[in-house]
Amino acid sequence: MPTIHVPVLLKETLQYLVSRRDGVYIDATLGTGGHFTSLSEQLDQNAILIGIDTDPSAINYCSTHLSIKQKYILINSNFESIKAVCFRSGYPRTHGILMDLGMSSFTLDNPDRGLSYSVNGPLDMRFSPDLAKTASDIINTADQSELTTIFKTFGEERNSRSIARAIIDERQINTIKTTEQLAEIIRHKTHPLYVNKTLGRIFQALRIVVNRELEVLKKALKDAIDILEPDGRIVIITYHSLEDRIVKQYFKTESTDCVCPPEFPICQCSHKASIKLLTTKPILPGKDEIRNNSRARSAKLRAAKRI
Numbered sequence: 001m002p003t004i005h006v007p008v009l010l011k012e013t014l015q016y017l018v019s020r021r022d023g024v025y026i027d028a029t030l031g032t033g034g035h036f037t038s039l040s041e042q043l044d045q046n047a048i049l050i051g052i053d054t055d056p057s058a059i060n061y062c063s064t065h066l067s068i069k070q071k072y073i074l075i076n077s078n079f080e081s082i083k084a085v086c087f088r089s090g091y092p093r094t095h096g097i098l099m100d101l102g103m104s105s106f107t108l109d110n111p112d113r114g115l116s117y118s119v120n121g122p123l124d125m126r127f128s129p130d131l132a133k134t135a136s137d138i139i140n141t142a143d144q145s146e147l148t149t150i151f152k153t154f155g156e157e158r159n160s161r162s163i164a165r166a167i168i169d170e171r172q173i174n175t176i177k178t179t180e181q182l183a184e185i186i187r188h189k190t191h192p193l194y195v196n197k198t199l200g201r202i203f204q205a206l207r208i209v210v211n212r213e214l215e216v217l218k219k220a221l222k223d224a225i226d227i228l229e230p231d232g233r234i235v236i237i238t239y240h241s242l243e244d245r246i247v248k249q250y251f252k253t254e255s256t257d258c259v260c261p262p263e264f265p266i267c268q269c270s271h272k273a274s275i276k277l278l279t280t281k282p283i284l285p286g287k288d289e290i291r292n293n294s295r296a297r298s299a300k301l302r303a304a305k306r307i
């Protein structure tokens with residue numbers, strides 16, 4: 001049986017997301033539909049819900065398991081194309097957008113997806129089968145300096161160079177095809193005290209690169225804010241500091257009128273704020289939520305509304 005994902009920061013998400021009960025709402029990271037279903041329960045019968053996920057198995061799962069009282073549309077697409085997707089569905093403007101980033105427990109715990117270092121499986125890591133390169137492709141073709149940069153930049157791993165070197169050495173003997181092979185190389189190069197953290201960082205780095213996660217997020221943030229109606233809400237839940245930094249920085253810039261360097265005596269940029277922050281600091285899960293759902297422990301929620 002697939003693991004069912006427990007939605008993170010659910011009460012807080014709904015509190016920030018819903019501005020009117022008859023609006024058009026988009027869950028851009030549908031997963032197994034936990035947030036989507038609870039959102040539906042908060043809305044009137046004439047609201048519209050759109051669920052997007054880049055993973056066709058998430059869409060398939062939701063197509064057969066959800067019970068939603070309103071009109072709803074499920075779309076298999078990357079949220080990078082949120083603007084085009086909404087336009088094509090006939091709802092070019094929306095009152096609320098949710099992005100609950102990363103992957104669901106449903107995907108993480110599936111060994112075939114290669115996202116977890118705790119279970120052996122093919123070293124894939126793609127959120128969507130449409131993506132050209134798997135993690136194994138990268139691990140077996142990138143040179144040492146490229147691997148070092150990936151682990152440093154996207155995993156913030158101090159031991160990046162020696163792990164990259166060990167991967168290149170292993171490649172001379174065997175093609176690295178499974179999560180266990182990669183995990184074993186990392187274990188050999190890491191002090192036992194830090195093994196789990198290092199595994200987490202290296203797997204995170206590869207996953208970010210395979211799915212172009214940061215690049216996609218930057219584009220999607222801009223387009224999502226563009227399609228929000230005035231007073232419409234955007235709620236983003238992130239799970240690592242690289243994502244959170246992007247959201248924090250983008251929200252800061254977009255909620256500020258002038259973004260000229262401080263030394264400019266007069267504004268030259270004519271930038272106008274497009275959003276108002278609803279959360280000045282990120283909202284974090286409480287102890288009870290973390291105790292009941294360990295996946296919530298690194299979550300940070302930020303929300304804003306369109307001016």
Ligand SMILES: C[S@@+](CC[C@H](N)C(=O)[O-])C[C@H]1O[C@@H](n2cnc3c(N)ncnc32)[C@H](O)[C@@H]1O
Nearest residue numbers: 007029031032033034035054055078079103104
């Ligand atoms: C944390 S899960 C969402 C869980 C969901 N909120 C729930 O309650 O079931 C993140 C989901 O977003 C999807 N996803 C990740 N990046 C995406 C992207 N760029 N575009 C669309 N979906 C994406 C993943 O496939 C995964 O199903």
